[in-house]
Amino acid sequence: MNARTQVGIVGAGPAGLVLGRLLELQGIDSVVLEDRDRDYVENRVRAGVLEQGTVDLLLEMGVGQRLEREGLVHHGVELRFGRRGHRIPFDELTGGRGITIYGQQEVVKDLIAARLESDLPLLFEVDDVRVEGIEGDSPALRFRHDGAEQELQCDFIAGCDGFHGVCRDAVPDGVLSLREHDYPFGWLGILARVEPSSDELIYCHSDRGFALHSMRSPELTRLYLQCEPDEDLDGWPDERIWEELRARFASDGWELKEGPIVEKGVTPLRSFVAEPMQHGRLFLAGDAVHIVPATGAKGLNLAVADVRVLAEGLRRWYSEGDDSGLRAYTERCLRRVWHAQHFAWWMTQMLHRMPDDRDGFFAKLQLAQLEYACSSRAAATALAQSYVGWDGTRELS
Ligand code: FAD
Numbered sequence: 001m002n003a004r005t006q007v008g009i010v011g012a013g014p015a016g017l018v019l020g021r022l023l024e025l026q027g028i029d030s031v032v033l034e035d036r037d038r039d040y041v042e043n044r045v046r047a048g049v050l051e052q053g054t055v056d057l058l059l060e061m062g063v064g065q066r067l068e069r070e071g072l073v074h075h076g077v078e079l080r081f082g083r084r085g086h087r088i089p090f091d092e093l094t095g096g097r098g099i100t101i102y103g104q105q106e107v108v109k110d111l112i113a114a115r116l117e118s119d120l121p122l123l124f125e126v127d128d129v130r131v132e133g134i135e136g137d138s139p140a141l142r143f144r145h146d147g148a149e150q151e152l153q154c155d156f157i158a159g160c161d162g163f164h165g166v167c168r169d170a171v172p173d174g175v176l177s178l179r180e181h182d183y184p185f186g187w188l189g190i191l192a193r194v195e196p197s198s199d200e201l202i203y204c205h206s207d208r209g210f211a212l213h214s215m216r217s218p219e220l221t222r223l224y225l226q227c228e229p230d231e232d233l234d235g236w237p238d239e240r241i242w243e244e245l246r247a248r249f250a251s252d253g254w255e256l257k258e259g260p261i262v263e264k265g266v267t268p269l270r271s272f273v274a275e276p277m278q279h280g281r282l283f284l285a286g287d288a289v290h291i292v293p294a295t296g297a298k299g300l301n302l303a304v305a306d307v308r309v310l311a312e313g314l315r316r317w318y319s320e321g322d323d324s325g326l327r328a329y330t331e332r333c334l335r336r337v338w339h340a341q342h343f344a345w346w347m348t349q350m351l352h353r354m355p356d357d358r359d360g361f362f363a364k365l366q367l368a369q370l371e372y373a374c375s376s377r378a379a380a381t382a383l384a385q386s387y388v389g390w391d392g393t394r395e396l397s
Pocket residue numbers: 010011012013014015016033034035036041045046047048049050104126129160161162163164165166189267285286287288294296297298299300301302303
């Protein structure tokens with residue numbers, strides 16, 4: 001391996017891989033380091049909702065052929081409450097925009113295939129990555145690979161290593177302001193080998209808690225149930241999961257289709273933002289620097305939006321010697337991040353059963369918000385605009 005590169009990228013999730021591809025297209029060298037093996041990264045079931053802007057970027061980068069063939073384009077979602085469904089028509093409310101359902105692991109597979117086809121360095125199963133010298137002009141990444149200690153000199157380091165990565169901790173104490181909120185619930189998610197029960201996503205409020213119906217393909221359904229943040233999966237044999245899903249989604253004339261469960265997991269819901277997103281020659285992107293609760297389907301889209309800003313800053317720096325894009329990185333990203341953070345918090349508090357809601361006060365507030373979102377064009381438009389992706393521009397639109 002070349003022991004020197006222009007941009008050292010830590011993490012081969014959506015943020016790291018999209019950045020690598022954008023830099024490749026701009027003729028900037030990079031090396032991507034990933035601590036897991038390829039199989040694990042390509043099969044980690046997570047997000048599924050891609051904003052229009054994310055899809056457009058993947059297509060522009062030449063990694064969207066399978067996405068175009070297999071992605072499911074949706075023009076609306078259902079909000080279900082009081083046992084009745086209400087559709088929010090995105091296309092009508094946002095000038096024809098929509099979302100595409102395509103698994104995050106499929107995006108990751110496509111990006112890895114493209115990088116390997118270009119014969120660019122992507123090292124799996126690296127150990128003990130250390131970030132050094134970010135306050136000077138020649139930062140470095142040290143790590144172990146195939147049992148040997150390695151050093152990679154870089155011009156810049158991109159910390160795309162997710163919430164539990166090491167890059168954020170490389171910023172000296174006292175530099176980052178951390179803002180966070182842990183929600184008193186999590187999501188129990190399953191993937192089932194069965195045709196989806198609806199053509200569109202269903203965000204369902206019920207007095208037993210939140211449930212979400214999503215999908216991956218005409219044969220694969222993705223379903224989530226609100227649960228405790230540290231819920232023990234051992235207490236959830238398949239039959240109990242289906243029973244609870246049936247009870248929460250109950251609605252006249254609608255039936256949940258059931259099939260073999262092929263994946264199960266629990267995710268706590270959390271909000272987290274670290275600011276600034278850059279220190280010296282280290283730029284943090286995606287989950288490494290912000291987490292949103294899953295209800296707004298924003299995490300992957302924010303990760304992609306961050307590295308798009310970063311790649312443009314690096315392009316200007318390398319091609320014009322202009323550092324203005326890099327200096328503006330935090331400010332440009334955070335407008336979008338905080339908007340998404342608010343949207344995800346708003347969706348979360350509107351749809352989940354609140355613990356200790358003894359006299360049902362919060363449940364009544366939730367129903368009032370849901371009624372408004374489904375009966376006021378202005379409120380429905382606000383939801384639709386944020387859901388399909390708001391880019392943070394200042395003009396009234
Ligand atoms: P990650 O995907 O976490 O990638 C980081 C990579 O860095 C990983 O491959 C990791 O193995 C690697 N790494 C970590 N530490 C190191 C190290 N020390 N050295 C080297 N490599 C390291 N978002 C949406 O937009 N829409 C959705 O519908 C949605 N649904 C979700 C549902 C669930 C159940 C979950 C859990 C998340 C969901 N998200 C969703 C969030 C989304 O999955 C994340 O925001 C997204 O993965 C962020 O991408 P990333 O590249 O920043 O981080």
